[in-house]
Amino acid sequence: MQSSNSASGGSTDRTQSETNHAGAFKWKDVESSDYRVYMANLRAIGCPEQTVRDVVSADLLQLFSDRAKEIRKQPTKEYWQKFRQENPSPEQEKKLKLLSEEQKQISKSLFGATVRVQEMIDLLYVQIHAEDKELASLPKEKGDAARKVLDESGYFEEMEKLQEDHNPKKEQALLDKKMDLLKEVLSPDELKRLRIRLSREASSLRSQLKYFEATEEEFNALLEVRKKMSDDKNVPKDFYAEKEAENDAVRQVFGEERGKIYEQNSDLFYVWARQAAERYGLPEESAAQAFQIKQQFMAEANRLRRDETLSLDQRKTRLSELHKMSSFRLNGIFGTEALAYANRGDGWLKVMEQRLKP
Amino acid sequence: MAKSHGAKIKTMKKLFLPASLLLNLLLFWTAFQRNEAIENARMSREPQVASLSVGQKRKHFPATASRTSKVAHPRAWSLLDSEDPKQLIARLRAAGCPEQTVEDIVVIRLSREIRSRALQIAASLDQSQPYWRTTSPQAADQLQNQIRELKIELDEKVESLLGSSRDKIRSRLFGWPERITEKNYLRTEQMTHLREIERRHLALTEQKNLSDSDFSNGFSERERGERLGLEREKLEEIKAALSPAEFELYMARSSPASGYVRRYLPEAKSEEEYKRMLQVAVEFQMGHLNEETSSNDDHPEALARRESFQKRLQEVLGEDRIAEEKAEEERRSQVAEEEDRQRSFTKLAEKSGLAREEIEAFYRRVKKLEPELNSRFDRAIKEATTPESRKDVEIQIKAEAMRIATELFGAQKAEVLVRSIDED
Numbered sequence: 001m002q003s004s005n006s007a008s009g010g011s012t013d014r015t016q017s018e019t020n021h022a023g024a025f026k027w028k029d030v031e032s033s034d035y036r037v038y039m040a041n042l043r044a045i046g047c048p049e050q051t052v053r054d055v056v057s058a059d060l061l062q063l064f065s066d067r068a069k070e071i072r073k074q075p076t077k078e079y080w081q082k083f084r085q086e087n088p089s090p091e092q093e094k095k096l097k098l099l100s101e102e103q104k105q106i107s108k109s110l111f112g113a114t115v116r117v118q119e120m121i122d123l124l125y126v127q128i129h130a131e132d133k134e135l136a137s138l139p140k141e142k143g144d145a146a147r148k149v150l151d152e153s154g155y156f157e158e159m160e161k162l163q164e165d166h167n168p169k170k171e172q173a174l175l176d177k178k179m180d181l182l183k184e185v186l187s188p189d190e191l192k193r194l195r196i197r198l199s200r201e202a203s204s205l206r207s208q209l210k211y212f213e214a215t216e217e218e219f220n221a222l223l224e225v226r227k228k229m230s231d232d233k234n235v236p237k238d239f240y241a242e243k244e245a246e247n248d249a250v251r252q253v254f255g256e257e258r259g260k261i262y263e264q265n266s267d268l269f270y271v272w273a274r275q276a277a278e279r280y281g282l283p284e285e286s287a288a289q290a291f292q293i294k295q296q297f298m299a300e301a302n303r304l305r306r307d308e309t310l311s312l313d314q315r316k317t318r319l320s321e322l323h324k325m326s327s328f329r330l331n332g333i334f335g336t337e338a339l340a341y342a343n344r345g346d347g348w349l350k351v352m353e354q355r356l357k358p
Numbered sequence: 359m360a361k362s363h364g365a366k367i368k369t370m371k372k373l374f375l376p377a378s379l380l381l382n383l384l385l386f387w388t389a390f391q392r393n394e395a396i397e398n399a400r401m402s403r404e405p406q407v408a409s410l411s412v413g414q415k416r417k418h419f420p421a422t423a424s425r426t427s428k429v430a431h432p433r434a435w436s437l438l439d440s441e442d443p444k445q446l447i448a449r450l451r452a453a454g455c456p457e458q459t460v461e462d463i464v465v466i467r468l469s470r471e472i473r474s475r476a477l478q479i480a481a482s483l484d485q486s487q488p489y490w491r492t493t494s495p496q497a498a499d500q501l502q503n504q505i506r507e508l509k510i511e512l513d514e515k516v517e518s519l520l521g522s523s524r525d526k527i528r529s530r531l532f533g534w535p536e537r538i539t540e541k542n543y544l545r546t547e548q549m550t551h552l553r554e555i556e557r558r559h560l561a562l563t564e565q566k567n568l569s570d571s572d573f574s575n576g577f578s579e580r581e582r583g584e585r586l587g588l589e590r591e592k593l594e595e596i597k598a599a600l601s602p603a604e605f606e607l608y609m610a611r612s613s614p615a616s617g618y619v620r621r622y623l624p625e626a627k628s629e630e631e632y633k634r635m636l637q638v639a640v641e642f643q644m645g646h647l648n649e650e651t652s653s654n655d656d657h658p659e660a661l662a663r664r665e666s667f668q669k670r671l672q673e674v675l676g677e678d679r680i681a682e683e684k685a686e687e688e689r690r691s692q693v694a695e696e697e698d699r700q701r702s703f704t705k706l707a708e709k710s711g712l713a714r715e716e717i718e719a720f721y722r723r724v725k726k727l728e729p730e731l732n733s734r735f736d737r738a739i740k741e742a743t744t745p746e747s748r749k750d751v752e753i754q755i756k757a758e759a760m761r762i763a764t765e766l767f768g769a770q771k772a773e774v775l776v777r778s779i780d781e782d
Contacts, residue, residue, distance in 0.1 A: 025434040027455040045434035051463065058462035058531060065533025079538045079611050080632035082625040087697055090704050117532075123466065124528050126473045126509050128480050136481040196489050206492040219490030279567060337578040 035060070035110055057107065057115045064103045071095045113151060118160055131159075134194055138186075146185045153181050168200070175199070201226060211274055212265040218254065225249045240298070240348070243267070269294050272345025273334070280338040289333050294348055297326045301352040323349055443468065443519050458530070461520055465527050472512045476505045499564065499571070510553055517546050538620065539612045544604060551599050559592040573647060579659045582647060589614070589646040610636065614645030623671070624683035631675070638674050642667045710778035716767055720775065723762055731758065756780065 030041035035056055042052045071092050077083060088096055107115040121127065135143045150156060155178055162170055179195055186194065196202045205222055214222065225246065229235045235245055251259030264270050274287035300322055304315045326349060330339050343349070438453060440446040443464055450460045483501050487493055493501075516524045529536045536542075541549050563569045568577070568585040577585065593613075597605050610616055610633065619626075619635050626632035639645060644667060647660075672680055703721070707714040724731070735755060742748040756776060763772030 025431045025438070025453050027450070027453045027459075029431065042435075045431050047435040051435075051467075054466040055459060055463060058466060059459070062458075062531050062533075065531065069533045077535070078629070080620070080626055080629050082620055083535070083538070087694070087701070089697070090700055093701070093704075121532070123473055124469050124524075124531070126469065126476055126505070126512065128473070128477055128505075132477055133481045133484050136477045137485045193489050197484075202489070206490065209490075210492060214490055216488065216490050337580065340578060 035106070039110065053111060053115075056110060057120065060103065060107060060110075060115070061117065061120060064099060067099055068096060071099065114157070116156060116160070118156075130198060134197055138190070142185060142190075146182055149181050149185055150178065155181065171200075196223075208266055208271070210271060212262055218258075221253050222250065225253060240351075264288065264291050267291055267294070267346075269342065269346040269348060273342040275345075276334060276338040276342040279341065280335070282334065282338060286333050290330055290342065293326050293329050297322060298348065298352065319352070443515070447519060461522065461527050462531070464519060465516055465524065468512055468515055472508050476508050479504050510557075514550060514553075517549065521546075539617060541608065541612050543607045543611070544600070548600065548604070552596060555592060555595045555599065559588065559595075563588055577647070582659060586643050586646060589643060609640065613640075615639040615643070616645075618645030624680070624687070634674050635671065638667065638671050642670070706775075706778055709781075710774050712767075712771060712775055716771070717775070719766055720763055723766060724759075727762070734758075 025045070030038065030045060032038040032041060039052050039056055042055065043049075047055075072088055074086060103117075104114045107113075122129070122132075135146055137143075138146060155174075158174055158177075162174055175195070175198060179191055182191060182194070202219075202223060205219070205226065209219070209222075229242070229246060229249065236242055247259065247263040250262050253259075254262060270287050270291040273290040274284065276282070277284055277286045301319060304310070304318055304322075307315065310318070327339075330342075333339075334342060434453075438446070438449045440449065447460055447464060450463065451457075480501060483493060483497060513524050516522070516527070520527075523540060523542055525537050525540050526542065528534070541552060544552070560569065563585065564572075566584065566588075568581060568588065573585075596608060600608060616636055616639075619632065619639050623635055623639070626635060642663065699721075703714055703717045706712075707717050710717075735751065735758075738751045738754065742751045759779070760772055760776050763775050766772070
């Protein structure tokens with residue numbers, strides 16, 4: 001364990017007389033019913049600031065937890081009873097809100113800043129958020145400065161409130177605010193990286209490029225393509241049509257050959273087929289073969305959908321035959337177990353058949 | 359991709375459910391988001407119940423208390439402190455430091471050290487990849503394992519140093535109930551032994567691609583069987599490590615089947631009834647695979663297993679008992695709905711600046727007009743299949759809400775109210 005008292009480094013080899021000296025000290029000498037006195041007393045015995053803060057904030061936390069419990073008055077449950085998180089009544093909610101405000105005010109007056117309960121939860125439950133990782137990856141001085149700027153601006157409180165709201169627009173606005181705040185601490189390059197690391201769109205794109213080794217330029221170009229598409233109201237709101245439009249746009253940016261690789265390697269069915277191949281020890285090419293079967297099926301299904309020379313029943317029959325044929329071919333490549341796995345990612349066979357329904 | 363597309367459809371379905379949901383559209387058209395927010399609030403563990411004694415209380419700002427320190431031991435801390443937690447604890451105790459404060463100091467310090475190590479590992483993994491590349495699943499799994507190991511290290515340190523579990527200390531601090539599954543009925547060495555069994559078992563399931571994270575992508579029938587076989591082996595090992603009485607406690611409190619019964623089955627009326635339910639859950643090995651709790655899992659094997667389990671449970675508890683519980687669940691859900699509505703009124707009143715009575719009057723009026731509104735909008739809602747047509751219906755509903763509110767309390771307040779609902 002790291003002692004937070006730098007003056008006490010190596011205290012494990014203290015002499016007997018020193019231990020006796022500590023023995024003369026009694027904790028009741030620092031105890032006080034007034035937090036300010038308690039803190040002053042702890043400081044007076046040389047207790048490091050971090051420990052003073054730990055001791056008092058834990059004490060405060062428990063004090064307010066007990067008071068919150070008194071407000072909520074939830075019955076104690078036996079081990080065999082169902083635990084139900086009962087919502088507080090409006091009256092209780094009002095009291096709890098006041099209590100939380102009081103807690104914030106007290107900690108602010110004691111420590112100069114609010115001690116966030118979430119911060120203690122993260123610490124004691126060893127929880128790590130994306131934000132923490134980003135700040136930890138900066139040089140220490142910069143990371144500390146960035147945290148300080150965010151702390152003082154009330155950013156973390158806003159973020160906690162937002163987590164309850166679950167509103168993507170507000171989340172984006174807060175991310176913008178954060179970037180603005182960090183301008184004074186980080187370089188433009190660091191800011192750009194941080195924004196991309198924390199952005200929802202970039203994170204989603206990264207996870208979809210598992211089998212497409214994009215260069216930095218390609219990644220940023222893809223982000224741009226997606227941004228344009230999400231702003232464009234004419235982009236079809238259909239999953240498959242949207243992907244097709246994206247593939248066309250990417251081909252224009254990357255060129256025909258690279259665009260084709262993107263189309264295949266970012267296809268959801270291809271990704272799952274490739275995962276299935278890895279899981280069940282099948283050759284990597286199985287996924288490319290499966291993708292070809294999907295492509296052929298989709299093209300034919302789309303053609304059938306538009307073919308007015310055939311009745312609906314005829315089209316259904318034709319599609320059903322096509323479905324059987326494709327399943328048969330896929331089964332031959334993957335086998336039942338691996339195919340069931342691959343099909344979990346993208347149920348194109350079922351979807352296209354359903355679309356033919358009036 | 360396909361899943362998010364599905365989620366969008368689900369959201370729209372929720373938003374455009376016919377009939378009674380029209381009221382929700384007018385009053386709570388963000389009910390979906392709010393419900394999620396409530397869930398998130400639950401996840402962030404708001405204060406709940408605990409049966410621990412009230413901690414030491416201090417006054418925050420007593421009028422007469424002196425602010426000046428009178429402590430005459432300026433070096434006392436340096437003589438108390440130690441890098442060796444054992445020594446620190448001994449010295450604090452010898453100085454008469456209250457046990458809770460000893461626990462706070464030690465647990466916070468150890469947690470900070472472990473969290474910092476976890477953070478460094480996570481951050482360096484992230485940084486090892488350029489920002490345009492994703493972390494490989496293997497590296498992500500490895501990180502999870504490393505963090506899990508760090509948490510176990512922390513648990514073991516706290517238990518051996520303080521003779522108390524980390525969960526117990528956290529419960530005291532946050533006022534949350536202790537986890538029922540905690541194995542605090544076992545001795546420290548036994549807990550360590552059980553952790554060892556669990557660790558070994560986890561490594562085995564991961565090695566065979568049968569872990570919970572693998573399951574999220576679906577198990578085949580063969581894989582389900584294999585995983586359940588591993589679970590049986592693990593249980594046998596645990597049984598061998600404990601006395602019969604301890605094993606009984608483990609099964610009742612900490613086993614996967616016990617978690618399943620408490621979480622997903624009707625509430626038992628007595629401990630005896632709970633044990634009967636548990637027996638059926640053990641018989642069917644419930645709680646080992648996510649399939650029991652996932653309504654999305656439509657694998658025939660999973661469906662058949664769920665069905666047989668329900669049938670057996672009905673036999674054991676009796677049909678009347680099942681019907682009674684269903685009625686009780688219905689009642690609970692109505693109470694919760696009403697509470698939720700009341701909270702929405704309060705929130706909306708706060709947000710819009712309108713009186714709560716006005717919000718309630720608006721709600722009553724909409725409720726009164728419900729049959730008429732339903733007949734007007736039901737069909738439009740059902741027929742709105744494109745984003746554009748859905749938007750059109752939403753605009754029409756908002757206009758209707760505006761008209762009703764204007765009639766009640768004038769255009770100005772109506773606008774505030776409708777905007778507040780819309781923004782919520």
